[in-house]
Amino acid sequence: MSEPERLRVVPRELLEALAAEAPAAEPASPPPSGQKPAAGGRPRSRLLVEQWLNDRHVVFRRKGQPDGKGRTVWVLKECPFDSSHGDPDSCVMQAPDGALSAHCFHASCKGRGWQAFKEKIGPPEAHHYDPPLSGAKGGRQGQAHQGVPLGTLLLVVDRTRQSPSGRLTVTLRVLRDGQAVDLVNVFGTATGRRAAGKQLQALAGEVSSEAVAAALSAVFAEAARQLDEAPGPGTGPALREAVRAYVQQNFRPTRRAAGRVLLAAFGRAFDRVGFLHLVNTDMLTAVREAAKVPADEDEYQLLAKVELEMRIIFGDLLTTLPDERQALAATVVGMWATVKCLSKTKARDGTEHTVNIALIGLVQQLLERKQVTAGKWLRVHPAHPAFVRYHPVLDAEGEAIGQEVLLAMNAELATSTGVKLPEGFSPFGLKRVGKRHGVFRELPGVSGHGERGKTRVMVLSRKLTDYLLDDVSRARSPGGDGGSYGNDPFGTGEQG
Amino acid sequence: MSSYKYVHAQDKGSAPTAAQVAGQLRLLLVPGQVVELRAIKVRRGSGRPHTEAGFFDFEHLEDMARAALELTRVAKGCYFTLNPLHPDLLARCCNRTDWAEEGSLSKDKDVLRRTRLLVDADPVRDAQVSATDEEKARAREVVLAARDYLRGRGWPDPYLLDSGNGYHLVYGIDVEADDGGLVGRVLRALADRFDNEHVTIDPAVCNPSRICKVPGTLARKGDDTPERPHRRARLLEGPRA
Numbered sequence A: 001m002s003e004p005e006r007l008r009v010v011p012r013e014l015l016e017a018l019a020a021e022a023p024a025a026e027p028a029s030p031p032p033s034g035q036k037p038a039a040g041g042r043p044r045s046r047l048l049v050e051q052w053l054n055d056r057h058v059v060f061r062r063k064g065q066p067d068g069k070g071r072t073v074w075v076l077k078e079c080p081f082d083s084s085h086g087d088p089d090s091c092v093m094q095a096p097d098g099a100l101s102a103h104c105f106h107a108s109c110k111g112r113g114w115q116a117f118k119e120k121i122g123p124p125e126a127h128h129y130d131p132p133l134s135g136a137k138g139g140r141q142g143q144a145h146q147g148v149p150l151g152t153l154l155l156v157v158d159r160t161r162q163s164p165s166g167r168l169t170v171t172l173r174v175l176r177d178g179q180a181v182d183l184v185n186v187f188g189t190a191t192g193r194r195a196a197g198k199q200l201q202a203l204a205g206e207v208s209s210e211a212v213a214a215a216l217s218a219v220f221a222e223a224a225r226q227l228d229e230a231p232g233p234g235t236g237p238a239l240r241e242a243v244r245a246y247v248q249q250n251f252r253p254t255r256r257a258a259g260r261v262l263l264a265a266f267g268r269a270f271d272r273v274g275f276l277h278l279v280n281t282d283m284l285t286a287v288r289e290a291a292k293v294p295a296d297e298d299e300y301q302l303l304a305k306v307e308l309e310m311r312i313i314f315g316d317l318l319t320t321l322p323d324e325r326q327a328l329a330a331t332v333v334g335m336w337a338t339v340k341c342l343s344k345t346k347a348r349d350g351t352e353h354t355v356n357i358a359l360i361g362l363v364q365q366l367l368e369r370k371q372v373t374a375g376k377w378l379r380v381h382p383a384h385p386a387f388v389r390y391h392p393v394l395d396a397e398g399e400a401i402g403q404e405v406l407l408a409m410n411a412e413l414a415t416s417t418g419v420k421l422p423e424g425f426s427p428f429g430l431k432r433v434g435k436r437h438g439v440f441r442e443l444p445g446v447s448g449h450g451e452r453g454k455t456r457v458m459v460l461s462r463k464l465t466d467y468l469l470d471d472v473s474r475a476r477s478p479g480g481d482g483g484s485y486g487n488d489p490f491g492t493g494e495q496g
Numbered sequence B: 001m002s003s004y005k006y007v008h009a010q011d012k013g014s015a016p017t018a019a020q021v022a023g024q025l026r027l028l029l030v031p032g033q034v035v036e037l038r039a040i041k042v043r044r045g046s047g048r049p050h051t052e053a054g055f056f057d058f059e060h061l062e063d064m065a066r067a068a069l070e071l072t073r074v075a076k077g078c079y080f081t082l083n084p085l086h087p088d089l090l091a092r093c094c095n096r097t098d099w100a101e102e103g104s105l106s107k108d109k110d111v112l113r114r115t116r117l118l119v120d121a122d123p124v125r126d127a128q129v130s131a132t133d134e135e136k137a138r139a140r141e142v143v144l145a146a147r148d149y150l151r152g153r154g155w156p157d158p159y160l161l162d163s164g165n166g167y168h169l170v171y172g173i174d175v176e177a178d179d180g181g182l183v184g185r186v187l188r189a190l191a192d193r194f195d196n197e198h199v200t201i202d203p204a205v206c207n208p209s210r211i212c213k214v215p216g217t218l219a220r221k222g223d224d225t226p227e228r229p230h231r232r233a234r235l236l237e238g239p240r241a
Helices: A012-019 A049-055 A114-121 A134-140 A190-204 A209-229 A237-250 A255-267 A281-290 A299-320 A322-344 A357-369 A396-417 A438-442 A462-474 B018-028 B058-071 B087-092 B133-152 B182-194
Strands: A060-062 A072-076 A090-094 A100-104 A148-150 A153-162 A168-176 A179-187 A378-380 A388-390 A446-452 A455-460 B035-042 B050-056 B077-081 B113-123 B159-162 B167-176 B199-201 B211-213 B234-238
Touching: A012 B167, A012 B182, A049 A060, A049 A072, A049 A090, A100 A114, A148 A209, A153 A190, A153 A209, A168 A190, A168 A209, A179 A190, A179 A209, A190 A209, A237 A281, A237 A299, A281 A299, B018 B058, B018 B234, B035 B058, B050 B058, B050 B087, B058 B077, B113 B133, B113 B182, B133 B159, B133 B167, B133 B182, B133 B199, B167 B182, B167 B211, B182 B199
Parallel strands: none
Antiparallel strands: A060 A072, A072 A090, A090 A100, A148 A153, A153 A168, A168 A179, A378 A388, A446 A455, B035 B050, B035 B077, B077 B211, B113 B167, B113 B199, B159 B167, B159 B234
């Protein structure tokens, strides 16, 4: 048996000759940001990836850190092409300039990029862009809202409201054969939409969940349009006045109810606080009379409107009472400082802390009053405007102000509640005590914390709540202080 | 034109000796080159699947063959780099294998020069399972047709390898590592000509640090079923003197 010859080298010319016959390379997917590349110098729209994925019911998580090229990475729970390719195999990425890319690491998904992913998931619609694509905007403007059909139902956007923190709440009137059958509140959150989707599906019967999702998307687009055109929040001056008058004259919230409001404002999404339990038949009748609400106005609708007004009033109340302001500001800044400490402890999965948006909205308002530019302290997440991210490091000026306010709060706390603070106490100098949440225990007034999904929730101690409520009661100014809702509804409640 | 047929001492399925594998590796590689052995999805006991890899110089190919035959019992596949690697890589894991850490495997930039051109014909099937005999036979037809075609264009003979689930042709070339897409275009031209609904020539194997199954080791995609068995990669034919 003779030894085989070693390989001989294929001459380069032969390689080149064959290479010349290769079909043209597959067109590199056009620069993904090439979505309508800014005709006429219009600033290019940026895809709001999370909104889009949410609308398409794609489960994903955002990586805490951008990748090597600075792109934000959303890891999909399942590859759209093959559900066996789970987290972290496939992802959608967005470069800082908005350019999009997508990838699945599996060989069977090789060559599938952004264009393929986009088609498979379902191309984004105009309202998924910021600013919305102008092509669709033309259609959205001008015409009266005709409602969104869903099976035998017609969904009509009844009310749209954006909380100070930017969360969109839509009240839907659901019509069947022209008759209102229900009102549905949809929040601009995944949970809110899921809940609304279930409600609608129950009402509409055999409608597929995709159809419900599509209808909700359309509703949100319409709601966003209405919001753009609306002069401001509210449900009409007459109703607002009527509700305010009723609240001022008759409302006697218990201390517990007030505490709940306060806690909600601090620790939970203010939007989701239920005020319905405070609205009774008497109130509805009074408001109906005072505001000359048409008799055929749907009761549920009126209820929703009144509740909304209550939210606005209570929300304003919390942030406008002058004597309360300092305490609130102090508390909020103090809690902010706590969050800042916390933000140094990264979650195990590497996610950044995103903090309750209602809290942030409040912080922003308060800081603006103190002429602290919000931008210095907080920034809106570019890809997800519903969330605000903290600067990882507080600048020196911000820290100085926070420290000042916090110390003032501590001093007040010490005198009013008898809490003894150690000598030279500075919450900013706090070291973590043992466990990673130890810092809470050393911050007076904060008795605990919790976590809901990725939202950190703070719970104020009873002592601090009582203190703040006392302060609110003391701040009662019977003559009103002009401008704000000076006749505070809490003031008429029972005193300490 | 006839080819030199390798006579395998062993039946299909029984393991070759390390010396036999090393002998075949010496043919496939260029004397003096540094090569990486990479075993993917290594599973020992209940441990999690991982990659094990190591770098070997030409003098230690028998060690590498021994390691590969050892690893193939627990790995999904054992591969080696075709093109010569920078000798410094030897110091990463010298003539032995170990758990591979991130970045410890060879990359395109570690390749000195392209000395081998890999043509990979695979049956179209679920990527997670082994091929059936019928599917594999179709791949053989395609790869032989491609070899004949290239012979007709004056190309010298390649090595023909059974990769377990498909077939490889390995040609000798001498092209710089950064070839400006030359190899990719060659493979696309072949794919354009020979791809059919059952078999594809994969144009993605054009990168310089591409790995190729170690002859004598098992391709273990999916479960070993009579229909879709695990098979040993083999060097089948080489150029005749």
